[in-house]
Amino acid sequence: xxGIFAYLGSKSSIKECLNGLKLLEYRGYDSAGIAxxxxxxxxxxxxxxxxxxxxxxxxxxxxxxxxxxxHTRWAxxxxxxxxxxxxxxxDKQNVAIVHNGIIENYDILKKLLIxxxxxxxxxxxxxxxxxxxxxxYKNDLVESTIKSLKELKGSFAIALIHKNHxxxxxAASRESPLAIGFNxxxxxxxxxxxPNAFSGRNLNVIFLKNDEIAHIKNQEIxxxxxxNKTLKKTFEKINAKNIKFSKKGFEHFMLKEIFDQPSTxxxxxxxxxxxxxxxxxxxxxxxxxxxxxxIDNIIITACGTSHHAALIAKSLIEEKANILVSAEIAxxxxxxTPILTKNTLVIAISQSGETADTIAAIKTAKEKGAKILSxxxxxxxxxxxxxxxxxxxxxxxxxxxxxxxxxxxQITVLYLFAIFLSRLKSMQKKEAILLLTELKKIxxxxxxxxxxTSIIEEKAKKYSKFENFFFLGRNLMYPTAMExxxxxxxxxxxxxxxxxxxxxxxxxxxxxxxxxxxxxFSSNKKTYDKMxxxxxxxxxRNAKILAFATKNSYGIEDIAxxxxxxxxxxxxxxxxPSTIAAQLFAYFIAxxxxxxxxxxxxxxxxxxxx
Ligand code: AGP
Numbered sequence: 001x002x003g004i005f006a007y008l009g010s011k012s013s014i015k016e017c018l019n020g021l022k023l024l025e026y027r028g029y030d031s032a033g034i035a036x037x038x039x040x041x042x043x044x045x046x047x048x049x050x051x052x053x054x055x056x057x058x059x060x061x062x063x064x065x066x067x068x069x070x071h072t073r074w075a076x077x078x079x080x081x082x083x084x085x086x087x088x089x090x091d092k093q094n095v096a097i098v099h100n101g102i103i104e105n106y107d108i109l110k111k112l113l114i115x116x117x118x119x120x121x122x123x124x125x126x127x128x129x130x131x132x133x134x135x136x137y138k139n140d141l142v143e144s145t146i147k148s149l150k151e152l153k154g155s156f157a158i159a160l161i162h163k164n165h166x167x168x169x170x171a172a173s174r175e176s177p178l179a180i181g182f183n184x185x186x187x188x189x190x191x192x193x194x195p196n197a198f199s200g201r202n203l204n205v206i207f208l209k210n211d212e213i214a215h216i217k218n219q220e221i222x223x224x225x226x227x228n229k230t231l232k233k234t235f236e237k238i239n240a241k242n243i244k245f246s247k248k249g250f251e252h253f254m255l256k257e258i259f260d261q262p263s264t265x266x267x268x269x270x271x272x273x274x275x276x277x278x279x280x281x282x283x284x285x286x287x288x289x290x291x292x293x294x295i296d297n298i299i300i301t302a303c304g305t306s307h308h309a310a311l312i313a314k315s316l317i318e319e320k321a322n323i324l325v326s327a328e329i330a331x332x333x334x335x336x337t338p339i340l341t342k343n344t345l346v347i348a349i350s351q352s353g354e355t356a357d358t359i360a361a362i363k364t365a366k367e368k369g370a371k372i373l374s375x376x377x378x379x380x381x382x383x384x385x386x387x388x389x390x391x392x393x394x395x396x397x398x399x400x401x402x403x404x405x406x407x408x409x410q411i412t413v414l415y416l417f418a419i420f421l422s423r424l425k426s427m428q429k430k431e432a433i434l435l436l437t438e439l440k441k442i443x444x445x446x447x448x449x450x451x452x453t454s455i456i457e458e459k460a461k462k463y464s465k466f467e468n469f470f471f472l473g474r475n476l477m478y479p480t481a482m483e484x485x486x487x488x489x490x491x492x493x494x495x496x497x498x499x500x501x502x503x504x505x506x507x508x509x510x511x512x513x514x515x516x517x518x519x520x521f522s523s524n525k526k527t528y529d530k531m532x533x534x535x536x537x538x539x540x541r542n543a544k545i546l547a548f549a550t551k552n553s554y555g556i557e558d559i560a561x562x563x564x565x566x567x568x569x570x571x572x573x574x575x576x577p578s579t580i581a582a583q584l585f586a587y588f589i590a591x592x593x594x595x596x597x598x599x600x601x602x603x604x605x606x607x608x609x610x
Contacts, residue, residue: 001026002086002100002608004178004404006069006159006169006196008216009188014045014063020078020190021051023197023245026399026605027100028074031085034058035096036068037166038098041402042096048087049600067169069159070193071098074371074604077106080122088127090134096441097133098124100193100424101176102609104154129158141165142215145172148224149211155356155609157208159191162461169216173208176608177354177382180214180221181205189216194354194606195380196397199243204235207385239382245399249469252597254400254491257449258583262443264395264405265576268412273419275440278432280420286389287345287371293424295345301333301361301372302349303607304402309349309410311479312575316418321425331610334364338570346370349414351398351406354380360610362386375413377406391417400598401605402490404583407483411575415439438569442576445567449581453588456581458590459546466517466544469496470508472534473520474489474527480575481521484582491590491600500529501534514542519582523566523574524548535559 003024011059016033025032028303031193032054033046047053050071064310071086078084086098103109106125109132113119118131136144140163155175161168171178171191180204181190186332191214206223208214212231215222223231250256273280298317300310310327315323328336330348334357337525340346346365350358353376362372362383374387384390393409419432449456463469469488473481478500485496499508501520512518518538521532532555539559547560548569557563561582564585566577590597 002074002193003197004070004098004100004157004159004193006171006191007188008067008219010062011188012060013065014058015060017068018051018055018058020197021070021072022190023074023199024052024193026401026599027193027608028072028604029599029600030075030080031073031082032071033085033087034068034070035087035161037161038063038065039556040163040166042089042093042161042163043230044087044096044525048080048082048084048085048393054578056244058308065176066166067161069096069098069161069169071151071296074610076102077125084122084124086122088122088124088130090130092134093129094137094163095134095160095588097126097130097158099129100608101155103128103152103156105152105397111149113144126302128325129156130160133160137162139170141170141230142224143214145170146211146228149174149213150226151228157193161373167218170213171208171216171599172213174210179205180208180216180218182221186219187208187416189219189221194610195238195240196378198238200241202241205238206233206235207382215460221262227532229576233243241388243397245397248588252400254402254404254587254597257398258406258580258587261408262446262450264548265412265446266443267394267410269439272416272564273436273439274434275436278429278436279417280423282391284389287373289424291371291490291589292345293423294343295421297339297341297344298323298347299333299338299344299365300325300347300349301328301330301358301492302322303355305331305407305483306351306358306410308479308483308486309407309414312411312476313418315415315476316415318573319420320418320427321422323421328361328423330355330361333361338365340365340368340370344370346372348372348374348376348383348387350374350383351377351393351403353378353383354547354606354608356608356610359383364380365605375410397512401600401603402487402597408576412439414526415572425608435570435572438573442573445569446580448567449577449584453584456564456584457588460585461563462562463517463546463569464589464592467494467517468516469494469519470496470516471496471519471521472504473498473524474501474531475524476571477521477527477578481519481576483579484519484521484586487583487586488589490603491594491597492596492602493587493590493595497564501531505537509541512538512541512543514544516543518543518545520545520547520560521578522547522553522556523578526571528553532556532559548581550574
């Protein structure tokens with residue numbers, strides 16, 4: 001994780017860095033820091049915690065400098081204290097560096113440097129890079145960087161400066177994204193971990209590939225490889241001038257993003273379906289229909305919330321298109337031997353498109369010749385760039401670490417994709433028309449939930465007194481329960497485990513007593529009666545039960561202590577009302593418990609380390 005932002009240009013570099021880091025803060029908020037060169041000396045500012053704390057330490061008036069590098073940290077090596085905040089320096093305070101990634105051989109290098117009398121001040125792997133570059137430095141910063149990078153094992157995106165090179169920044173990348181952009185007038189160069197920090201600007205951008213180095217000197221950018229050979233590169237235009245971040249009057253980004261959903265769900269299907277024809281088409285799909293119609297095996301890989309979307313897609317595609325689907329957690333898939341044939345499609349799902357585990361899983365599958373389709377929110381992300389084709393969620397930027405609108409957009413796109421594949425196989429027009437017509441009704445059903453959140457808030461108050469929760473569901477309501485439990489854990493720091501309700505009697509039932517709350521998702525007609533039986537068994541053991549149920553359900557109010565009633569829809573779409581009501585439930589509990597809702601402890605929005 002971690003966010004890197006560096007600036008060289010006509011404006012106040014430190015101010016620009018602070019603004020850039022704020023846009024990258026979702027990548028980590030354990031500490032932050034900035035380094036620059038003033039009167040031929042390195043200067044720096046560091047603070048543990050959020051950018052706000054760093055900002056308070058800086059008096060911008062005395063600091064009209066042309067160049068600066070900045071960092072916002074998600075701790076890997078060394079605790080989240082100020083001495084471990086980036087930038088890190090060499091012993092002589094000549095080199096300052098910011099880093100995202102993990103140096104796997106840092107310990108060996110550190111011992112070697114210590115044996116040569118280099119003194120270390122932090123517990124980080126990053127400090128090793130600064131010391132190494134300094135030890136290899138003989139007046140040529142590019143050469144010493146190249147020499148040092150060759151000695152490193154692991155992943156990195158770095159930006160560094162040297163006190164003897166006041167007009168230069170060097171940036172480099174290996175298995176960790178880094179983008180370099182400049183404006184048309186060539187008065188500003190910006191280095192950023194991802195394009196989110198380009199908002200408000202119109203830039204010409206390049207994304208560094210593995211072992212590429214950008215040497216920026218007086219706003220001139222040269223891209224070289226590890227042989228110091230200049231590479232010919234084409235910069236692409238990214239116009240993010242009109243992108244602005246605002247909570248739009250909501251107390252938290254999470255709440256704003258929950259309320260965005262009627263419109264973001266619509267954006268995910270608009271222009272992609274003709275419901276009265278039962279047809280689905282995706283713009284710019286670069287996979288041929290002849291390939292897609294022959295697919296007999298799909299592997300979907302993702303992490304966290306995106307993995308829950310994958311589990312839902314598995315059920316939908318298997319049921320509707322009769323294609324075998326496996327949903328693999330990306331961090332596990334890398335170490336398995338997936339069966340890939342010429343008729344296999346690998347799908348990666350990711351909001352950010354920067355999740356290191358997902359990217360690593362995809363790269364392994366790609367090396368084995370698999371075709372990759374990514375379903376991703378952030379255009380120009382690393383994942384979309386390495387995929388054969390992408391379908392974008394069009395959900396807009398999701399700021400809250402806790403994913404909400406991206407999930408409902410993923411489900412929308414995957415639902416459409418299941419219908420699209422099924423139509424290439426044997427799904428009849430009539431069934432497709434029904435499924436698409438029902439999808440179109442979802443935004444208004446979601447709006448109804450959002451109009452009356454007080455019922456959910458009231459239940460949240462009651463259930464916020466519990467410390468332990470079981471989230472239960474069956475069929476499509478099981479991944480829904482998993483997603484709802486993740487929301488609660490993530491932002492309220494409460495223990496919540498999700499189970500398929502039928503599994504309770506195979507062990508978890510032993511944990512039930514009056515101190516445990518059960519959150520039940522019963523909006524699945526196929527499994528409704530069985531769900532009621534499982535809840536009866538829990539009730540008989542004194543559990544408190546809150547059920548999310550559709551209005552046409554019978555009997556649930558006699559078993560559950562509380563019911564949140566949701567609009568009826570078809571089983572395939574019941575995920576939407578249930579999930580969105582559960583997002584609000586988690587939000588209100590977290591609010592009562594006064595947690596940091598948008599930036600929960602220990603987490604980051606983009607998980608860019610494996
Ligand atoms: C969701 O609320 C989480 N913050 C997390 O599980 C997230 O979904 C996961 O890290 C995957 O991220 P991605 O979709 O950006 O790849």
